[in-house]
Amino acid sequence: MIDTTDNLLLTVSDLKTHFPVGGGFLRRGKVVKAVDGVSFTLRRGRTLGLVGESGSGKTTVGRTLLRLIPATAGRAEFDGQDLFSLTSRKLKKLRRRMQMIFQDPAGSLNPRMTIGSIVSEPLRVHFSLRRSDRRDRVAELLRRVGLAPEYVNRYPHEFSGGQRQRIGIARALASNPDFIVCDEPVSALDVSIQAQILNLLSDLQDELGLSYLFIAHNLAVVEHFADDVAVMYLGRIVEVARKEIVLGQTGRLQHPYTEALLSAVPVAQPGAGKDRIRLPGEVPSPIHPPSGCPFHPRCPLTRQRAAEMPAAETCEIRTEGKLHRVVKRCTCETPTLQPTPENPTHQHACLLRQKSGE
């Protein structure tokens, strides 16, 4: 994803989305740094998987890119246009090309509208079609996502979860977009339905040349689906890699958080969970993120390294009420994404494993 020779559709640099919380009369509120300096690129016709625990800011990234939430800082270029400085007229034109599929298939469909009017809404907004053409297009879309066109007059509550998600996909496809943000599109569904929806999404990608930003918390789903994987922790990307690296075919993952995340994927083999990496503590609050590397209070690597280092280069921190010795650098230096020497498309933000740290 780093090679610029590839056909880039979306370039995001140093994106920040902060929310004010609390505050009020004569009192300044605090700021939740939901997204704090995220950069990535998305190639045309490819999928970027965005993984992370809940609260890591992945959904916020998606919504900020679609301008549903105002960005605090940073740039995002979609096909050469700066997303955050568009006039409302141009934004509306661009909205035709960027769509979203939501996590909750029930909540993303208006319960008072029929399937036909839900799916035809993008057509009404962006194209001036005749009534009969619009009806034909809706039927075609429904058929494409595997629903009977006879359903047009039904209401969302008459469908199952998987069917509702198909309706959401049909709506997202209606305006012929280039780019779709899939915000955990399968995490609310049955496992058997998950595969169907994922296959539908990848068929559509092959057919229509779509680019996906695929947000998920399940690394196994992303492995199956994405070309590149970006791992988020506390509003930052800690590691970006091609799928082959995540799958362990070439090279190896570098960031200790990614290692822990990967080891949490269940393996269908008795006893395989024995060497799972357990992280102490919880994800810190994005209101008070830890100084330096945001992962240092939970990082197994920094503790291990600190034990081998002279005491002057380490310091003590308190996690879950216990004192731990960690590398001093991790607590004061903010890491940035750096490519690994052997593979420029593989970037990570671990101070201890970056070149200068070795």
Next chain:
Amino acid sequence: MTTSPSQSERSEKGNRYKVEEAAGLSLWADAMRRIRRDWVAVLCLFVIGLYVLIALGGLVYEILADHYESIPRFSETVNYAQSNLPPSADHWTLWLGTDWAGKSVLVKTLLGAKVSITVAFMANIIAVPLGMILGAIAGYYGKRTDAFIVWLFTTLSSIPGIILLIALKYAFKGIHLGPVDLSGIHGLYLALGIISWVNTCRLVRAEVFKIRELDYVQAARAIGVSNHRILVRHVLPNVSHLAIINFSLGFVGAITAEVILSYLGLGVAVGTPSWGSMINAARMDLFIGRWWELTSAVMAMFFLILALNLFGDRLRDALDPRLKNVS
């Protein structure tokens, strides 16, 4: 909802099976089915319908009396020879006795339904849409718009309702806007409308705050639907149940307010038969043991308000999506 698992499984496979293109069951249709199954609601609806019929009958009677000499107007039925008769079974007009002027209390009570129902209907026709629109705008746009509307309704609701009503009625005195004469019954409609939109507005605003953040509104924004269209197509239909519920519950408030105002002499014009003026006229009668006029007015009110209250509650149960599957 698809009912059996096999059915949903089948439809999951999509168009392999031929599906009938049938009109789906909208949430409204579903709510109506629930109401029909609920015998209390059906009974209440029957009672309300009866009152509405009586009111319409009163209207027809007045029109007929205006056009035909042979039918006396109610105000012309004065007969001092029959004044203050207790209820008797002699003639149907005497079933509930007569008042001090010898007019039939039964006829008076029936005609009173017309005033009560028109006042309540007109007041709500003004109040509910006003509350819905202001509430939706406040909730959807937020910020300064919201602050202004909240200021408006908190200011209004900080003044005791009855005092505000009386003040408005006095303020309207002598104002004529074309065919609308604000010093009479039209002023009563308007005054009641102005004071009773607050509740609807408050509820709608809170609900819209929630709906605004829901995924389907976000999806509409991502599509590029304009704010105006989101309000009309996505937000308002999802709070429309509040309009229906408030309409039926607002009826109660308007009827009582009309009665109170008529009792105070600020409601309908003197001589118009209404429950409030009946109670007013009868306030001295109880001492002397003439209970029938007061009792008739109060009972007439009692059944209508009971039916409206119960029906409003049942309607809320049927329409509120959060109470679904509770029954």
